[in-house]
Amino acid sequence: MSDVVIKVENLSKKYVISHQSHERYTALRDVMANGVKILSRKILSPFAFRDSPLSEAQEDFYALRDVSFEIKQGDRVGIIGRNGAGKSTLLKILSRITEPTSGKIEITGRVASLLEVGTGFHPELTGRENIFLNGAILGMGKAEIKRKFDEIVEFAEVEKFLDTPVKRYSSGMYVRLAFSVAAHLETEILLVDEVLAVGDAQFQKKCMGKMSEVGQDGKTVFFVSHNMGAVANLCTSGLHLLNGKSKYYSDISGCISAYLSHMSGKTNEVINYTGVKRPPELNLREGAKFINARMISEKQEIPWQIPFPLNPVFEFSIVVEKNVPKLELGLALYNYSNVEIASNLSSDKLQMENLQPGTYKIVVEYQDLNLLPARYYLALGLRTDIGMEDYIPDAAQFEIITSTASAVARTYIRKGILIPKVEYSINNQG
Amino acid sequence: MAEPHKLIIEAGRAERHYWADLWRYRELFYFLAWRDILVRYKQTAIGVVWAMLRPFLTMVVFTVVFGKLGKFPTEGSAPYPIMVFAAMLPWQFFANSLSEASNSLVGNANLISKVYFPRLIIPSSAVITSFVDFLISGAILVALMLWYRFVPGWRLLALPLFTVMAFAAAMGVGLWLTALNVKYRDFRYIVPFIVQFGLYISPVGFSSSVVPEKWRMLYSVNPMVGVIDGFRWAILGGDVRIFWPGFTVSNGLVLLSLTTGIWYFRKTEKKFADLI
Ligand SMILES: Nc1ncnc2c1ncn2[C@@H]1O[C@H](COP(=O)(O)OP(=O)(O)OP(=O)(O)O)[C@@H](O)[C@H]1O
Numbered sequence A: 001m002s003d004v005v006i007k008v009e010n011l012s013k014k015y016v017i018s019h020q021s022h023e024r025y026t027a028l029r030d031v032m033a034n035g036v037k038i039l040s041r042k043i044l045s046p047f048a049f050r051d052s053p054l055s056e057a058q059e060d061f062y063a064l065r066d067v068s069f070e071i072k073q074g075d076r077v078g079i080i081g082r083n084g085a086g087k088s089t090l091l092k093i094l095s096r097i098t099e100p101t102s103g104k105i106e107i108t109g110r111v112a113s114l115l116e117v118g119t120g121f122h123p124e125l126t127g128r129e130n131i132f133l134n135g136a137i138l139g140m141g142k143a144e145i146k147r148k149f150d151e152i153v154e155f156a157e158v159e160k161f162l163d164t165p166v167k168r169y170s171s172g173m174y175v176r177l178a179f180s181v182a183a184h185l186e187t188e189i190l191l192v193d194e195v196l197a198v199g200d201a202q203f204q205k206k207c208m209g210k211m212s213e214v215g216q217d218g219k220t221v222f223f224v225s226h227n228m229g230a231v232a233n234l235c236t237s238g239l240h241l242l243n244g245k246s247k248y249y250s251d252i253s254g255c256i257s258a259y260l261s262h263m264s265g266k267t268n269e270v271i272n273y274t275g276v277k278r279p280p281e282l283n284l285r286e287g288a289k290f291i292n293a294r295m296i297s298e299k300q301e302i303p304w305q306i307p308f309p310l311n312p313v314f315e316f317s318i319v320v321e322k323n324v325p326k327l328e329l330g331l332a333l334y335n336y337s338n339v340e341i342a343s344n345l346s347s348d349k350l351q352m353e354n355l356q357p358g359t360y361k362i363v364v365e366y367q368d369l370n371l372l373p374a375r376y377y378l379a380l381g382l383r384t385d386i387g388m389e390d391y392i393p394d395a396a397q398f399e400i401i402t403s404t405a406s407a408v409a410r411t412y413i414r415k416g417i418l419i420p421k422v423e424y425s426i427n428n429q430g
Numbered sequence B: 001m002a003e004p005h006k007l008i009i010e011a012g013r014a015e016r017h018y019w020a021d022l023w024r025y026r027e028l029f030y031f032l033a034w035r036d037i038l039v040r041y042k043q044t045a046i047g048v049v050w051a052m053l054r055p056f057l058t059m060v061v062f063t064v065v066f067g068k069l070g071k072f073p074t075e076g077s078a079p080y081p082i083m084v085f086a087a088m089l090p091w092q093f094f095a096n097s098l099s100e101a102s103n104s105l106v107g108n109a110n111l112i113s114k115v116y117f118p119r120l121i122i123p124s125s126a127v128i129t130s131f132v133d134f135l136i137s138g139a140i141l142v143a144l145m146l147w148y149r150f151v152p153g154w155r156l157l158a159l160p161l162f163t164v165m166a167f168a169a170a171m172g173v174g175l176w177l178t179a180l181n182v183k184y185r186d187f188r189y190i191v192p193f194i195v196q197f198g199l200y201i202s203p204v205g206f207s208s209s210v211v212p213e214k215w216r217m218l219y220s221v222n223p224m225v226g227v228i229d230g231f232r233w234a235i236l237g238g239d240v241r242i243f244w245p246g247f248t249v250s251n252g253l254v255l256l257s258l259t260t261g262i263w264y265f266r267k268t269e270k271k272f273a274d275l276i
């Protein structure tokens, strides 16, 4: 049981990012226009020392840099790291969706990957048709799908809707069916990206059960997740990705604590966003952007840590570069297992219309939130009626720490995330 | 258990298993083609009617414009509408394949960025979908023959051969356009133009024998000229003759576009997931 099944040596992946356009593809028109420009420049000033760059700011960006590790058969490897650390990129290379820039990988055994549930589902087709289609997309043969068909349907609990087009499914049913197809793949190596964070709690539990079952019968599993609880439960070893570099830990708890300690090391007083890469797939307009964030609640002995039951108060600096008609600030609050607790929109309370170009400070004060002592995360967004201006998925984290008040409130016996304000009344009925 | 499956991934490494993989994923190929066909005819109840109506109406217009107003000669003794339709069949197949294939990768972007399979499957299944339309329009040809009481000869047996040639032409040019369309996204504006322009410079509305002899060679540079001539030769029978030198040139170009199309597609396919 100790043969190496995956050997990765000095793996790097480079992406070229152009800041000029928000599109990842080239337009033929631009290529031709640039060609003409170069030519005319050569003709006009043939002795020019060198060409000044035409398309400004084409930047090389390494999503993975010199990553090396070895995985043995039957290992269940948790891959953890912040947003943009390169987790999905690693899985895409291992599953041959994209090619590495350099380095070498040797894999023994068949690989199946599940980067997204329901890839290739077609809304017009029925549940039954989609099972066959999706199975084929994931690499199953028709005979294999037929053999597993009943099991898949049973696991997804959609018997009654098999002949309904999936566009009529609730999103929960859709996800259940999609996961169920993928869960019945029979390959030696399974790569799973953050896909289990979907569906209702009961189904998630079922998925986790299925996943650990998969891990039990000698399969090698890669599991990407931000949910440390799930990773700890499921995985035996871990790979911590940090700015494209990786570190392998043969025990998962060591990996998780490395990740968490790195995360908390990040919290200095002012968090700067100017150099932070935004998710390119969002095609952000960047007419208004976040510059930095501070927590300005009182009683922070360590920045970004406040004692229970204080409310978090933040101050964000933003820069408005173009006159935007109507700006809206969005905040999403997550707990440590990546459950979105709340999302707020500034337009509920604050009108930001016709902001002139310049920098602004926005103060956000949560009220009566009563978060239980734990670590929390914040995602930030700016939007207008025309689209997203800026979005930072992993913008900040803060901690609610225990205090005399939390001892009095006995927060340690409470489950859940927060203590809502509740009024009680009792009257004697004789 | 069988010999363990070994795989080495490196930058720029030619895929040793590529053709084996293509074979292994053949079921995906059936399923994608089946999905496209099913969706096409499910969504639009008039899907089948539309597949027949478009070439039929174009044929009517061409017959009126070229045959009646322009007084162009037909080929052999075949009625003008049948002569036009014999060309309409491969042309529609070719044109539909180009438009469907060139959009196919972009249309399946999320498949491409989330799962591995030989990418060649996607444009190929788009071509297959167009082939179904081709078969459906074939029914019109049969109807026309019944209407005009036109009996095709033994040469009809050679039709599958020319169909293969039409396939090769559609795949070759289709693969080029598909790959270019991923890289240069504004290519999608060029494809409809190519298709439309192609209809006028190909001998669809008229017989290629109206082209003066000295221009015939040059005219055959359009690979569809060879395919269309072949179709007419097989369907119309009688004294229709093929201009052999031109036919050979057309055929050579079809083969050339197919091989270079596959080569270029495979060269660029590994970058698709990053670009799309
Ligand atoms: N096709 C692409 N073109 C350019 N940059 C890309 C492309 N795909 C990914 N990137 C960049 O590569 C980096 C790593 O992305 P990746 O999706 O692997 O992150 P991740 O670790 O999976 O993050 P998350 O936790 O948010 O899922 C990111 O900075 C991303 O912007």
Ligand SMILES: [Mg+2]
Pocket (backbone or CB within 6 Å): A087, A088, A089, A193
């Ligand atoms: Mg990811």
